[in-house]
Amino acid sequence: MDQNQQYLRKIYKDMGIEEEVFGFCAQVLYDLKDRFEQVDKVAEAGQLKVLSAMQKNRVGEQHFMTSTGYGYNDDGRDTLEKVYADVFHTEDALVRPHITCGTHALTTALSGNLRPGDELLSPVGLPYDTLQGVIGIRPQKGSLAEYGVKYRQVELLPDGTFDYPAIRAAITDKTRLVTIQRSKGYLPRPTFSVKQIGELIHFIKSIRSDLICMVDNCYGEFVETIEPSDVGADMCVGSLIKNPGGGLASSGGYIVGTKECVENAAYRLTAPGLGKELGANFGVNRSLYQGLFLAPEVTAGALKSAIFAANVYERLGFTCVPDAREDRHDIIQAVILNSAEALKAFCCGIQAAAPVDSYLTPEPWPMPGYDCDVIMAAGAFISGSSIELSADGPLKEPYCAYFQGGLTWHHGKFGIMRSVQELASRGLIKISGIHSK
Numbered sequence: 001m002d003q004n005q006q007y008l009r010k011i012y013k014d015m016g017i018e019e020e021v022f023g024f025c026a027q028v029l030y031d032l033k034d035r036f037e038q039v040d041k042v043a044e045a046g047q048l049k050v051l052s053a054m055q056k057n058r059v060g061e062q063h064f065m066t067s068t069g070y071g072y073n074d075d076g077r078d079t080l081e082k083v084y085a086d087v088f089h090t091e092d093a094l095v096r097p098h099i100t101c102g103t104h105a106l107t108t109a110l111s112g113n114l115r116p117g118d119e120l121l122s123p124v125g126l127p128y129d130t131l132q133g134v135i136g137i138r139p140q141k142g143s144l145a146e147y148g149v150k151y152r153q154v155e156l157l158p159d160g161t162f163d164y165p166a167i168r169a170a171i172t173d174k175t176r177l178v179t180i181q182r183s184k185g186y187l188p189r190p191t192f193s194v195k196q197i198g199e200l201i202h203f204i205k206s207i208r209s210d211l212i213c214m215v216d217n218c219y220g221e222f223v224e225t226i227e228p229s230d231v232g233a234d235m236c237v238g239s240l241i242k243n244p245g246g247g248l249a250s251s252g253g254y255i256v257g258t259k260e261c262v263e264n265a266a267y268r269l270t271a272p273g274l275g276k277e278l279g280a281n282f283g284v285n286r287s288l289y290q291g292l293f294l295a296p297e298v299t300a301g302a303l304k305s306a307i308f309a310a311n312v313y314e315r316l317g318f319t320c321v322p323d324a325r326e327d328r329h330d331i332i333q334a335v336i337l338n339s340a341e342a343l344k345a346f347c348c349g350i351q352a353a354a355p356v357d358s359y360l361t362p363e364p365w366p367m368p369g370y371d372c373d374v375i376m377a378a379g380a381f382i383s384g385s386s387i388e389l390s391a392d393g394p395l396k397e398p399y400c401a402y403f404q405g406g407l408t409w410h411h412g413k414f415g416i417m418r419s420v421q422e423l424a425s426r427g428l429i430k431i432s433g434i435h436s437k
């Protein structure tokens with residue numbers, strides 16, 4: 001063993017990781033070299049894509065200035081939007097700290113582009129939990145349903161693929177917008193690759209070329225070399241406290257797409273006729289630029305952490321979704337832990353590994369919208385940021401932990417090791433006797 005490895009072993013030991021856990025994780029990691037090399041190549045492509053967009057738009061120090069009041073002529077804000085449009089290869093972009101979260105970005109995109117009497121179609125089954133209230137699938141004051149927007153949904157086939165005949169049948173002359181969620185979110189279905197999304201959009205446009213195809217891109221940005229906007233999406237929408245904010249954006253959301261779709265969304269975010277012209281940046285622009293600059297690398301770190309987690313936990317005998325070998329299309333990793341004790345231990349390990357609030361113990365609590373207690377682990381610089389190392393899970397069968405993030409790969413790695421240590425220390429797993437395949 002080389003000197004650095006010996007030093008690492010010692011420092012991990014000082015941080016509470018025992019020899020067996022260290023050795024076991026090192027073995028798992030050894031087999032992941034080729035996999036990580038592929039992740040690095042995607043990050044490299046993403047880095048150059050972002051750099052090129054910044055250079056092309058002549059980003060300069062003047063763009064980091066603050067603006068107040070109406071925010072007229074905020075060149076930093078306008079240039080950032082041009083950079084986003086170039087990164088996603090779209091005509092236009094709306095990138096604002098005033099967009100509260102991903103749900104708000106999606107709501108703005110939907111309500112700006114739909115009118116009373118229009119139909120909204122989800123060809124990929126039930127959308128993300130918060131969107132159900134927005135659309136009115138679950139009754140909610142102010143929902144799109146209250147404004148006369150109808151909703152249709154086509155379920156995925158049992159194997160997680162698209163039900164093309166049913167999608168064709170669900171498109172009427174009233175259909176205006178098709179919403180496609182890329183990430184599985186917290187549902188037991190596969191996350192779609194950009195290629196799959198492209199095929200779906202191609203099919204939809206072959207039925208009616210004027211339909212707006214919107215992709216909920218949350219957790220998917222920079223995971224592949226191409227984005228849904230490269231394969232025909234009219235709008236891609238996401239949160240800045242996930243992948244594209246690179247961990248530095250303190251809040252915000254983005255909508256990239258055609259000029260018309262983005263303008264419609266902007267008229268909804270501010271006011272009809274005002275649109276993108278207004279909106280003071282309060283001095284946060286620099287963090288949005290710098291976060292985007294780091295985003296490909298940060299996303300790669302989160303991906304490596306997810307891949308490492310799947311490989312570690314699968315070898316310990318747990319089922320992981322996606323599994324240890326599958327291709328990745330988002331940064332979420334589900335680990336099925338089979339017992340409340342194991343789920344709690346996992347979350348305690350992740351919490352103990354955090355740079356912030358590491359001394360707290362996560363406890364399950366009843367959360368609105370859930371029919372059981374939920375446990376959450378997060379110790380983040382930006383409150384609620386899920387590009388930072390975090391985990392959560394509902395306290396019910398099959399006791400599944402959803403794990404995501406890690407601003408650096410080495411932090412994500414430590415988080416996983418710390419969680420394994422927690423399970424081992426509580427006697428919930430046995431490390432010895434496990435050998436590299």
Ligand SMILES: *Cc1c(COP(=O)(O)O)cnc(C)c1O
Binds near residue numbers: 102103182184
């Ligand atoms: C995170 C997420 C959202 C939006 O969630 P917010 O918490 O409002 O940012 C929407 N869709 C998917 C698939 C997500 O992962």
